[in-house]
Amino acid sequence: MGRLVPAVTRALDILELFLDGDGTLSAPDIVRKLQLPRTTVHELITTLAARSYIVPVDGRSGRYRLGVRLYQLGSRYAEQLDLAHEGQEVARSVAETCDETVHVAILDGTHVLYIAKVDSTHAVRMVSAAGRSLPAHCTAVGKMLLASLPDSELDTRLAPGTELAAMTPNSITDPAVLRTELEAVRAAGIALERRESNADVSCVAAPVRDRSGRVVAALSISVPMIRWSEERRAELEQLAAKGAADLSERLGHRAAA
Structure with a gap:
């Protein structure tokens, strides 16, 4: 089995956090829950948002929710x-x-x-x-x-x-x-x-x-x-x-x- 890539693991950890609570998270929430450096969290959030895996929540500055790309992946999985x-x-x-x-x-x-x-x-x-x-x-x-x-x-x-x-x-x-x-x-x-x-x-x-x-x-x-x-x-x-x-x-x- 190959080596796990830390950056990918952290990005997936962030996505899985959205499964709990009201489905929205801020950068400070993620820092606190995962005990990651703030700079790392901001870089990961920026990357996930750029690829539409998370999106900003309208009217709630600094908070994010899951994006359409995950829905598309989930729908393809369900089809199979x-x-x-x-x-x-x-x-x-x-x-x-x-x-x-x-x-x-x-x-x-x-x-x-x-x-x-x-x-x-x-x-x-x-x-x-x-x-x-x-x-x-x-x-x-x-x-x-x-x-x-x-x-x-x-x-x-x-x-x-x-x-x-x-x-x-x-x-x-x-x-x-x-x-x-x-x-x-x-x-x-x-x-x-x-x-x-x-x-x-x-x-x-x-x-x-x-x-x-x-x-x-x-x-x-x-x-x-x-x-x-x-x-x-x-x-x-x-x-x-x-x-x-x-x-x-x-x-x-x-x-x-």
Whole structure:
């Protein structure tokens, strides 16, 4: 690995300072936060401003905000993002940690569509495939995605008279019961499925957000009941939440401090 260039590192440190606070900074702010010489800071600010990476704030003398060049770079990065590809990479990392089957899914009407999947190496494991579609109400990812919908959209998908098909004896078939569960999912920020799509498997799932903060997918970990316990569930919930947060970050989401 080559040597880091100090001037470039300092310039990037300055840009990253704008991620906090109200998004504006002055030269004295930067000097104080980075403990850099004033002359160095002024030279770096002048260079960044000349290249439109930062711009002066109108009506606030001496303060700067991020410039259009960073928006252009960010937009190009966003254009290159592929949810399925990024989801597969994160799912692989999560599966390597827990050695259980990991899925990433999106909502398709009242069903979920699995767009990424990594298998457990255990002989006994959940059998599925990317591209498979299941009723959302029977799965942890589906509950997570349904719970993330605005009420108006949820009302459309769960209109009066909606029939919820059962995949196992544990599946939720009453829309009122499902709505109660979705409220609990919203409150917890995590979804749980207990043998509702497969009588031998339970799952946990967490939300994946894009750069606007909108939930666009969910990441789940599926575990055969022979390896399931409440202690294990708690561990997997934390791992699923971390994996979903990692994937969200790849999609440009920045969690609140």
